[in-house]
Amino acid sequence: MPVLVMKFGGTSVANIDRIHRAAKRVALEVAKGYDVIVVVSAMSGKTNELVGWVNETSPLYDAREYDAVVASGENVTAGLMALRLQEMDIPARSWQGWQVPVKTTSAHGSARIEDIPPDNINRKFAEGMRVAVVAGFQGISPEGRVTTLGRGGSDTTAVAFAAAFNAERCDIYTDVDGVYTTDPRICDKARKLDRIAFEEMLELASLGAKVLQTRSVELAMRYKVRLRVLSSFDEYSETAGTLVCDEEEIMESNVVAGVAFNRDEAKMTLTAVADRPGIAAAIFGPLSEAGVNVDMIVQNISEDGRTDMTFSLPVDQIKRAEKAVMQATGRGDYTFSDLVTDDAVAKVSVVGIGMRSHTGVAARMFKALSAERINIKVITTSEIKISVLIDRKYMELAVQALHDEFGLEKA
Ligand code: ADP
Ligand code: ASP
Ligand code: MG
Numbered sequence: 001m002p003v004l005v006m007k008f009g010g011t012s013v014a015n016i017d018r019i020h021r022a023a024k025r026v027a028l029e030v031a032k033g034y035d036v037i038v039v040v041s042a043m044s045g046k047t048n049e050l051v052g053w054v055n056e057t058s059p060l061y062d063a064r065e066y067d068a069v070v071a072s073g074e075n076v077t078a079g080l081m082a083l084r085l086q087e088m089d090i091p092a093r094s095w096q097g098w099q100v101p102v103k104t105t106s107a108h109g110s111a112r113i114e115d116i117p118p119d120n121i122n123r124k125f126a127e128g129m130r131v132a133v134v135a136g137f138q139g140i141s142p143e144g145r146v147t148t149l150g151r152g153g154s155d156t157t158a159v160a161f162a163a164a165f166n167a168e169r170c171d172i173y174t175d176v177d178g179v180y181t182t183d184p185r186i187c188d189k190a191r192k193l194d195r196i197a198f199e200e201m202l203e204l205a206s207l208g209a210k211v212l213q214t215r216s217v218e219l220a221m222r223y224k225v226r227l228r229v230l231s232s233f234d235e236y237s238e239t240a241g242t243l244v245c246d247e248e249e250i251m252e253s254n255v256v257a258g259v260a261f262n263r264d265e266a267k268m269t270l271t272a273v274a275d276r277p278g279i280a281a282a283i284f285g286p287l288s289e290a291g292v293n294v295d296m297i298v299q300n301i302s303e304d305g306r307t308d309m310t311f312s313l314p315v316d317q318i319k320r321a322e323k324a325v326m327q328a329t330g331r332g333d334y335t336f337s338d339l340v341t342d343d344a345v346a347k348v349s350v351v352g353i354g355m356r357s358h359t360g361v362a363a364r365m366f367k368a369l370s371a372e373r374i375n376i377k378v379i380t381t382s383e384i385k386i387s388v389l390i391d392r393k394y395m396e397l398a399v400q401a402l403h404d405e406f407g408l409e410k411a
Contacts, residue, residue, distance in 0.1 A: 001033060001034065001035045001125070002033070002034055002035070002167075002168045003034065003035050003036070003037060003165045003166065003167045003168065004029050004034040004035075004036050004037070004167055004168055004169055004171070005036075005037045005038075005039060005158050005159075005161050005162040005165070005167045005169070005170040005171065006025070006026060006029065006036060006037070006038050006039070006158075006171050006173065007038075007039040007040075007041075007136065007154060007155065007157070007158035007170070007171065007172045007173060008022045008038065008039070008040050008041065008081075008173045008232060009041045009044075009154065009172070009173065009174045009175065009232075010041045010042060010043060010044030010045070010046070010047070011044045011174070011175040011232075012041075012173050012174065012175065012232035012233075013040055013041060013042075013043055013044075013077045013080075013081070014043050014044045014045075015043065016080070018232075019077065019080050019081055019084050020084055021232070022038075022081065022173065022232055023081060023084040023085050023088060024088075025173070025232065025236060026038055026085065026090070026131060027085070027088055027090060028236065030090055030130050030131060034168070035125045035129075035130060035131075035132075036130065036131045036132075037121070037131075037132045037134060037161050037162075037165060037167070038081060038131055038132070038133045038134065039134045039136045039154055039157050039158040039161060040074060040077040040078050040081055040133060040134070040135065040136055040154070041073075041074060041077065041136050041137065041154040042073025042074050042076070042077055042137075043073065043076070043077060046073035046076075047070060047073050047137075047151070050069050050070045050072065050073055051066075051070055053069065054066050054069050054070065063108035063109050064108050064145050064146075066108065066109060066148075067108045067109060067111075067138075067145070067146050067147050067148045068145075068146050070148055071097070071135070071137065071138040071146050071147075071148050074096075074135035074136050074137050074138055074154070075094075075096055075135050077135070078094040078095070078096065078133045078134065078135040079094045079133075081094070081133045082094040082131075082133045085131050085133070090130055090131055091128055091129045091130050091131070092129065092130065092131035092132070092133055093124065093129060093132065093133065094133045094134075094135065095120075095121065095132055095133065095134045095135065096135045096138065097134075097135060097138035097139040097140055097146065097147075097157075098138075098139070098140040098144075098146065099120070100116060100117075100120060100121060100134065101116075101117070101120075101139070101140050102116050102134075102138065102139035102140065102157065102160070103115040103116070103117075103139060103140060103142075104139035104140065104141055104147045104149070105141065105142075105147075106141035106142060106143055106145070106147065107147075108141070108145070108147055108148070109148060109150065110148075110149065110150040111139060111141065111147035111148065111149055111150075112149070112215070113139060113149065113156065113157070113160045113219075116160055116161060116164035117164075118164050118165055121165075122165075134157065134161060136153065136154025136155075136157040136158065137149050137153040137154045137157060138153075138157075149213075149215070150213065150215070151213075152210055152212075152213035153213055153215075154213075155172060155212050155213040155215075155216035156213050156215045156216040156219060158170055158172060158216065159216040159217075159219045159220045159223075159225050159227065160219055162220075162223075162225045162226075162227075163219060163220075163223035163225055167225070168226070169226045169227075169228060170220070170225050170226065170227050170228070171228050171230060171241075172212065172227065172228065172229045172230070173230060173231065173232035174211065174229060174230075174231065174232065175231065175232070175233070176211065176229075176231060177192060177230060177231035177234055177240065177241060178192045178193065178194075178229050178230060178231075178240075178241040178242035179192070179193050179196050179201065179204075179209075179211055179212075179229050179242040179244070179258075180192050180193065180211075180258070181193065181257070181258045181259065181403065181408040181409075182209075182258055182259040182260070182261075182399055182403055182408070183209065183211075183261070183399075186261070186396055186399050186400075187259075187396075187399055187400050187403050189400070189403055189404070189408070189409040190403070190408075190409075191408060191409050191410075191411070192242065193242050193257070193258075194239075194242060194243070195242065195243045195244075195245055195249065195250050196242055196243075196244055196245075196250075196257060196258075197244075197245065197246065197247040197250055197253075197257075197353055198217060198220065198221040198244055198245070198246065198247075199221070199247065199353055199384060200257045200258065200351055200352065200353055200384065201217045201244045202214065202217045202218060202221065203260070203349075203351040203382075203384060203385045204257075204258050204260045204351050205217050205260075207260035207261075207262065207347070207349040207351065207385065207387060208260045208261050208262035208263075208347065208349070209258070209260045211229060212227075212229065212244075217244065220244060226243070226245070227243070227244040227245075228241050228242065228243050228244070229241050229242045229244070230242070247353060253352070253353070253354060254352060254354060254406065254407065254408065254411075255352050255354035255355060255358045255361060255406065256350045256351065256352040256354065256355070256361065256402075256406040256408065257351055257352040257353070257354070258350075258351050258352070258408070259348065259349065259350055259351075259399050259402045259403055259406075259408070260348075260349045260351060261346060261347065261348045261349070261395055261398075261399055262346060262347045263346050263392060263395060264314060264315045264316065264346075265295075265312050265313070265314065265315060265345045265346055265347050265389060265392075266312065266313055266314070266315040266317075266318050266341060266342060266343045266345060267310060267311070267312050267313075267341070267342040267345050267377060267378065267389060268310070268311055268312075268313065268318070268321060268325075268339065268340070268341050268342075269308055269309065269310040269338075269339070269340040270283065270308065270309045270310075270325070270336040270338075270339055271308045271336060271337045271338040271339075271340065272306040272307075272308070272336055272337035272338070273306065273307060273308070273309055273334055273335070273336045274305060274306060274307075274334065274335065275302035275305050275306060275307040276305075279307075279309075279334060280297075280299070280309070282328065282333045282334045283309060283325075283328070283333075283334060284297075284311075286324045286325075286327065286328040286333065287313075287321055287324050287325070289324070290320050290321070290323065290324035291317075291320065292313055292317050292320055292321045292324060293313060293314055293317065294311045294312070294313055295311070295312045295313065295347070295380075296311065296312040296347075296378045296379075296380045296387065296389060297309070297310070297311045297312075298310045298311075298378050310377075310378060312345070312347065312378060312389055315343050318341055318343060322339065322341070325339060342377075344391060344392045344393070345377060345389050345390065345391060345392055346389070346390060346391075346392040346394075346395040347387050347388070347389050347390075348387070348388055348390060348395060348398045348399060348402065349385050349386065349387040349388075350365055350385065350386050350402055350406065351384060351385045352384060352385075353384050355383065355384050355385070355386075356383055356384060361386060362379075362381060362386050364405055364406070365386055365388070365402060365405070366388075367405075368401045368402055368404070368405035369388065369390070369398055369401060369402075371401070372394070372397055372398065372401050374390050374391070374394045374397065374398050374401075375390065375391065376388045376389070376390060377389045377390060377391075
């Protein structure tokens with residue numbers, strides 16, 4: 001029988017009533033003749049609560065135990081969903097990551113899926129089971145420990161199952177009715193897209209649009225998974241939501257497809273470091289070894305052989321970065337005069353494959369921001385995106401200004 005993957009995010013399984021509603025959606029697909037793999041998130045707010053408990057117990061926690069605690073939210077919803085389906089006379093059972101098994105790397109807290117052998121679940125399908133309810137976000141390491149896939153990781157679980165089981169489609173049910181030109185919670189002119197190209201979705205996700213986890217889009221692109229984002233609250237229809245698909249399947253598109261943002265950024269500047277070969281390696285090597293995710297980098301023009309080096313990083317990695325810098329300078333790797341940290345910046349980006357063939361997008365972006373008197377602190381570009389770092393308090397304003405500038409409310 002054809003296989004369908006249906007993923008329900010936190011708000012779609014937030015309580016018993018919502019689980020019931022989601023189960024009814026699953027029943028519709030079972031009635032059409034699909035064997036269904038349902039991937040569930042934890043109830044909304046649950047993962048945050050679990051992460052909070054870990055931090056309260058042990059600020060410099062053992063990541064293996066973090067995963068043991070944080071993965072548990074999904075176990076609850078998987079069991080409840082299976083029970084609900086059984087109540088509806090649908091043969092179903094729950095599967096935790098290790099039972100499938102979802103084999104991952106041992107990078108606890110952000111493990112990557114390496115393999116999902118389909119045999120165990122397929123055997124159950126052959127015996128008459130119609131729905132496998134899989135706990136999202138979790139797997140098992142080569143050492144036999146529970147792992148998690150990073151925040152938002154249930155999306156990736158869903159796409160990985162769709163690839164492993166050659167599913168006809170992977171439907172991601174969430175609390176918005178599709179992918180928008182920007183987060184509809186920030187910009188009320190945001191428009192739902194019927195289709196978006198994998199590459200654009202990949203950029204939007206990696207630049208902060210949390211509607212899909214970045215890794216899930218990567219996998220969908222690589223394994224040609226038909227990926228759809230839709231609401232678990234609206235009436236269902238075959239054409240609902242947004243299809244994430246190949247560029248060729250999209251008839252026409254704007255130069256800019258969407259605006260993404262990341263609120264929780266920080267900026268660090270090391271002033272008066274020596275401007276010599278190897279200085280960037282001396283600074284960024286230890287930061288990377290300490291697990292700091294450096295994103296944007298600028299080096300100023302040097303004066304008297306000294307230069308300022310500025311970089312951005314996630315705001316919750318400031319302490320870790322400061323420690324790495326101090327250790328490196330303590331070892332004599334390099335010297336600097338001041339370490340200036342700004343913990344109140346945000347990154348705003350415009351994304352679109354149309355940028356490959358249109359010039360002037362950056363100039364329009366900078367002009368629109370300057371018309372709102374928003375100062376740009378750092379800029380980076382790639383083939384299909386332009387990102388700027390600005391003061392966090394202007395983030396919403398910047399998103400709206402860019403949405404207007406590129407006419408995103410109209411198709
Ligand atoms: P789930 O719990 O279902 O996984 P998430 O909260 O992870 O849901 O993702 C859905 C949220 O993503 C939406 O509620 C919305 O606020 C946010 N979002 C950010 N950017 C976009 C976008 N471009 N289109 C749609 N939603 C977006
Ligand atoms: N529950 C996990 C999280 O909140 C995974 C997910 O929902 O995708 O990050
Ligand atoms: Mg999510």
